[in-house]
Amino acid sequence: xxxxxxDELRFLESHExxxxxxxxxxxxxxxFAQDELGDIVFVEFPEEGDEIVHDEEFGVxxxxxAVSDLYSPVxxxxxxxxxxxxDAPELVNDDPYGEGWMLEVDLDDPDELDDLLDADxxxxxxx
Amino acid sequence: MELRKPPLATIHDAHGAKTTEFxxxxxxxxxxxxxxxHESVRESVGKFDVSHMGEIEVSGPDAAELxxxxxxxxVSALAxxxxxxxxxxxxxxxxxxxTVIYRLPETHDADFLFVxxxxxxEEMAExxxxxRDEWGLDATVENRTEAYAMxxxxxxxxxxxxxxAADDAGExxxxxxxxxxxxxxxxxxxxxxxxxxxxGEDGLELIVPWGEAEAVWDAFDCQPCGLGARDTLRIEAGxxxxxxxxxxxxxxxxxxxxxxxxxxxxxxxxxxxxxxAHVAEAGPxxxxxxxxxxxxxxxxxxxxxxxxxxxxxxxxxxxTMSPTLSTPLGMGYVPTEYAEPGxxxxxxxxxEPKEARTRALPFLxx
Numbered sequence: 191x192x193x194x195x196x197d198e199l200r201f202l203e204s205h206e207x208x209x210x211x212x213x214x215x216x217x218x219x220x221x222f223a224q225d226e227l228g229d230i231v232f233v234e235f236p237e238e239g240d241e242i243v244h245d246e247e248f249g250v251x252x253x254x255x256a257v258s259d260l261y262s263p264v265x266x267x268x269x270x271x272x273x274x275x276x277d278a279p280e281l282v283n284d285d286p287y288g289e290g291w292m293l294e295v296d297l298d299d300p301d302e303l304d305d306l307l308d309a310d311x312x313x314x315x316x317x
Numbered sequence: 318m319e320l321r322k323p324p325l326a327t328i329h330d331a332h333g334a335k336t337t338e339f340x341x342x343x344x345x346x347x348x349x350x351x352x353x354x355h356e357s358v359r360e361s362v363g364k365f366d367v368s369h370m371g372e373i374e375v376s377g378p379d380a381a382e383l384x385x386x387x388x389x390x391x392v393s394a395l396a397x398x399x400x401x402x403x404x405x406x407x408x409x410x411x412x413x414x415x416t417v418i419y420r421l422p423e424t425h426d427a428d429f430l431f432v433x434x435x436x437x438x439e440e441m442a443e444x445x446x447x448x449r450d451e452w453g454l455d456a457t458v459e460n461r462t463e464a465y466a467m468x469x470x471x472x473x474x475x476x477x478x479x480x481x482a483a484d485d486a487g488e489x490x491x492x493x494x495x496x497x498x499x500x501x502x503x504x505x506x507x508x509x510x511x512x513x514x515x516x517g518e519d520g521l522e523l524i525v526p527w528g529e530a531e532a533v534w535d536a537f538d539c540q541p542c543g544l545g546a547r548d549t550l551r552i553e554a555g556x557x558x559x560x561x562x563x564x565x566x567x568x569x570x571x572x573x574x575x576x577x578x579x580x581x582x583x584x585x586x587x588x589x590x591x592x593x594a595h596v597a598e599a600g601p602x603x604x605x606x607x608x609x610x611x612x613x614x615x616x617x618x619x620x621x622x623x624x625x626x627x628x629x630x631x632x633x634x635x636x637t638m639s640p641t642l643s644t645p646l647g648m649g650y651v652p653t654e655y656a657e658p659g660x661x662x663x664x665x666x667x668x669e670p671k672e673a674r675t676r677a678l679p680f681l682x683x
Binding site for chain 2: 255
């Protein structure tokens with residue numbers, strides 16, 4: 191099975207992605223992660239204004255069969271949350287890099303992105 | 318320890334099934350998605366490989382007496398070609414396992430077959446043999462778990478699908494009553510077909526010679542389903558899962574607490590009968606209940622149940638987001654005074670109390 195891994199994204203080993211531009215970043219989970227989890231039924235994440243920290247827990251994603259912690263690829267202040275996931279968590283399955291995004295973050299330190307896996311390194315990890 | 322594998326292990330693997338360890342067996346948990354598989358069964362039909370279930374044959378002049386003394390229901394009531402649900406209890410009345418007992422059609426060499434849960438077959442065969450010797454009964458006990466595959470074809474279209482796949486089998490499968498069993502030939506294989514299942518839907522379970530499993534499985538053109546969907550379906554139906562909703566060491570329960578008193582016949586003599594007669598008279602202190610969360614969250618096995626003030630009163634034994642009802646459902650044991658449907662309780666989801674309300678089981682009426 192081959193999974194979508196967009197070249198412009200950066201990844202944590204725990205399967206969260208981030209797409210950074212001009213000091214802000216979006217965060218979600220990878221195509222591989224949504225497939226492993228199966229039918230996602232619940233997503234819990236922080237509120238606007240909360241601080242999140244690189245490689246620390248920021249929320250939870252639950253599928254029918256399992257609960258998984260979410261880890262943040264970046265540090266910063268949450269500026270937006272994808273509230274559509276509260277009523278339609280299955281968007282994470284359907285479109286993990288698009289409609290299934292989770293948070294937007296104002297980055298504390300854009301250099302942190304260098305610590306993340308690029309698409310090739312992430313592909314190597316899951317294959 | 319090496320996991321036991323069903324005869325279709327390589328076939329499931331080739332079809333991309335994800336597998337999991339269950340009761341010492343490596344079994345398919347998901348073929349496509351739990352939701353897709355669950356909906357197939359609720360809306361039409363799906364097939365499950367449940368070859369991890371045990372099969373123990375009991376024969377001989379005292380076979381009925383041996384079974385009767387080791388299970389809670391009335392084995393003497395079983396005619397050839399009929400089945401019953403029963404509990405297996407110890408002298409304290411604590412559940413060791415639950416099982417379905419079949420009195421086989423007269424065409425069979427063996428008299429009775431019973432089906433313990435995954436991983437319990439060796440222990441139960443040994444229990445039967447030990448008690449037979451202790452009581453001086455004349456019966457043979459044979460663990461045939463690795464002689465048979467077992468499939469469950471479940472859903473409103475299941476009986477029609479199996480009947481059309483089966484060769485003319487004397488008694489038509491479509492007329493088979495609930496908890497009745499008959500011989501059937503599917504894909505040239507001699508099977509035992511019973512109108513039983515564990516999804517809350519109509520359907521059949523087939524006990525199939527191990528070496529002929531693939532041909533029989535392939536004879537049913539419908540959605541393959543894994544243990545994931547089996548779990549969400551049985552929770553909606555309010556059915557107990559051995560080892561999870563009761564466990565002899567970790568969560569010892571008697572049948573009245575577990576709300577399966579209907580499978581206990583106190584007019585028969587069996588191991589645990591006297592202890593259970595006391596429970597029946599006094600009433601259990603705790604009861605197995607269903608509940609629905611009223612705020613976002615999913616109840617999971619092991620989460621604490623509290624009263625509305627936050628005092629712990631029990632533990633969730635099974636829970637899921639219901640694919641059919643789209644609501645978070647769970648089951649567990651609470652003191653009897655909280656068991657009335659509609660009682661407000663709470664479930665601690667990762668430390669946060671979430672309001673819940675008890676509900677009558679099954680959650681889903683069919």
